[in-house]
Amino acid sequence: TxxxxxxxxxxxxxxxxxxxxxxxxxxxxxxxxxxxxxxxxxxxxxxxxxxDGIKDYLQKVVGNQPTLMDEPFAIEKEDRHLRLETAFLWTEKTESTFLSYANAIRTIDGGAHENGFRNGITKALRSYIDRRNLLPKGISNITAEDVKEGLIALISVYLQGEVEFQGQTKGRLNSDISSQIDSVVKHSLEHYLHENQSLGDKIANRVILAAQARIASRQAREQVQRKTHVSHRLNLPGKLSDCATTDKDEAE
Structure with missing residues (x-):
């Protein structure tokens, strides 16, 4: 005590x-x-x-939101220098939530462990979609933003030795563990998706829809910008201003 x-x-x-x-x-x-x-x-x-630790935590965060998965996917990996625990799932909403911890300290600004996690799941989904030949025409690649949409994730790492944080509030982890977490998450998730292809295809299609929405949004913005540019070019400068009357005697 x-x-x-x-x-x-x-x-x-x-x-x-x-x-x-x-x-x-x-x-x-x-x-x-x-x-x-x-x-x-x-x-x-x-x-x-x-x-069930962080799986219970994730269920609390998810609450009653509709999800693509009955159970969250969890990874536990430990070696001499690092213990990683993560649990995550996709919802039917567009918002995403990431909660990350390093040595039980909340890292509100993310850091190396979050970066490694995001890279790992993005690579896993890209590989799965490619091997299953699911990517439709018109989409050149899947981005991290596509994968993130609707994702709720908890990441907890425990590090041996001196842990490097950024700032006095310890809101961001600076330790060089990104590539290690990237590798663990990629291989674990990719194996899980291929072992559960029905669910894997469902998640992949969710990500592809996000990519299609991203591309459609970009094309709409580009179209508006083109119209605005043409409109500016058609405006006559100075004395050669557009006519404000239909009376030919009054018009210049």
Missing amino acids: ITFQPDPKIFPKIRFNVDWILEQAEAKAFLNKGLKIIVQENGHKHTFQYP
């Missing part, structure tokens, strides 16, 4: 933000599968324990 109290000489007004403490306790329980954390305050007891 570890007990501590704030020093009244340093903290003359001692106030605890109970909501923040409960939020942190729950997050730590999610990130450490099976760990039981009990918070007691003013006679109230709050117990946090999750046997």
Whole structure:
């Protein structure tokens, strides 16, 4: 048991933000599968324990949103220097959500672990779509933005030794682990998609629809820009301004 109290000489007004403490306790329980954390305050007891760890966390984040998958896809990988846990799935919405942690610290600005994860899933989907010959004409490539649409993901890494963060708030992880996570995620997801081709095709089609929407949006913007450019060219400058009347005696 570890007990501590704030020093009244340093903290003359001692106030605890109970909501923040409960939020942190729950997050730590999610990130450490099976760990039981009990918070007691003013006679109230709050117990946090999750046997499936971040998969339980993901289910909480997803809530009642319609999804493409009955169960999230999870990856757990550990070696001497890195422990990676991630769980993710695609919803039918266009918004995406990424929650990432490094050594149980929330990295709100992402960093190397998020970059590696995004690269890995993008490469896995590209490879799957290519090998299954699913890419329709008119789409030259699948982008990370196409893959991200509707994706809800949780990424947690534990690193040995000194961990390098950016900024005092530790909001971004700078450690050089991107390529390692990229490789693990790519091979794990690609294998899963080929082993579950019905679901794999469903996810691939979801990504392809996002790509088609991206291309259609770009073409619409380009068309508007062309029309605007032509309109500007047709406007007559200075004294050669457009006629404002149909009376030929009044018009220049």
